[in-house]
Amino acid sequence: MTIFTKIIKGEIPSYKIAENEHFYAFLDIFPLVLGHTLIVPKVEVDKFFDTPDNYLAEWLLFAKPIARALEAAFPCNRVGISVVGLEVPHAHMHLIPINSMDDMNFSRSKLKLSPEEFTGVQEKIMTILKGY
Structure with a gap:
């Protein structure tokens, strides 16, 4: 069982952002920028392209309102998507508010947020997400 499955099971x-029967979105605990969100399928699959076909299109549709909420919550040029998958053997997508390519540089230092700061980011995104 991966750490993401343990997160999904509670x-x-x-810091949950959204959930449906197939996906779970939550704040990355080691964010590159404020709002950095992970989306994982509830089915435990190691590689993104091994995810069942019916999940792939649904994944992007699930991510779309979250990306819009991130853009509204954190002024940025766009929300970048990254699917690297080396850190945890459970397919996952990063949604990252970006202003430059460096905002998606996973080798740079991560933000260190307090629980209160994470809760503030979570509430900001979820409040906006309700409008989508």
Whole structure:
């Protein structure tokens, strides 16, 4: 069982942004920028392209309102998508508000946020997300 499956099951706490029967979105605990969100399928699959076909299109449709909420919550040029998948053997998508390519540089230092700061980011995104 991966750490993401434990998060989905509620065994490990997370700052949940959205959820449906197939996907779970939550704030990255080691964010590159404010609003950095992960979306994972509830089915445990290691590689993105091994995800069942019916999930792939649905994944982007699930991500779309979250990306819009991130753009509204954190002024940026756009929301970047990254599917790297080396850190955890459970397919996942990063949604990252970006103003430059460097905002998606995973080798740079991560933000260190307090629980209160994470909760503030979570509430900001979820409040906007309700409008979509």
